[in-house]
Amino acid sequence: AGAYSTTGSVGGPPLNPGPQIGDTGAGIHMAVAILAALRYRYETGKGQAIDMAMTDNVINMQRSPFLYTLNTGKPVPRSGSGSPLGTSPWNVYKCKGDDPNDYVFACAPRDHNFTAMMKVIGREDLATMNWRVRQSPEMIPVLHDAIEAWTKSKTKKEAFKIFAEAGVPSAPVLDTVEILNDPHFIQRGIITEVVHPQRGKHKMIGCPVKMSMSPVEVRSAPTLGQHNEEIYKELLGLSVDELSQLKA
Structure with missing residues (x-):
């Protein structure tokens, strides 16, 4: 439903999106639909059928990428960790360390974010750059390299803290163990x-x-057979003797 085509590195093959947006997202949408149907029943006394396709859910969760296609008529190119809308700076940047997740995400969707980011990395000479200029294909890699030259001197948590305190949207890339x-x-x-x-x-x-x-x-989660006695006696009506015979 489009999620594979927009996920992956520039020039690389389609990749499986990390989160289970199909399964989990469909469940969330279905829960909302059930609540809406219950509300409708409360107001009208009538029930209704709910049709939820997993692919429809995945398409709905890609509203941002589809903006590109709706505006240009072209398929969304894979952009790695960059913005699907081409916003720059917007990426993950290598930090100090040898772990495969020693990266920090940072972006500057607004002028004041960009100015703060350039001041943080010591590139005040770029701080007043026009929004359209920094979105140009020529300038995107220049900005990426300038930011990464600074982040490589910091751990991901150091970079995140400095960015956050300066008002730059940012987050360290955490692996599952770090999250736990x-x-x-x-x-x-x-x-x-x-x-x-x-x-x-x-x-x-x-x-x-x-x-x-x-x-x-x-x-x-319960252990195997943990609720057998409740089910057999209270729901199925078995006596203590009958249950003992089954256990034997």
């Missing part, structure tokens, strides 16, 4: 810890939705 141990995500509850009767304490992905009156509790 990041204090911010733990405090937010998106990384949580549960206790399993066999495995003991272990981390899990929490719920991204925080509700003030009905918080979501993330619990461990």
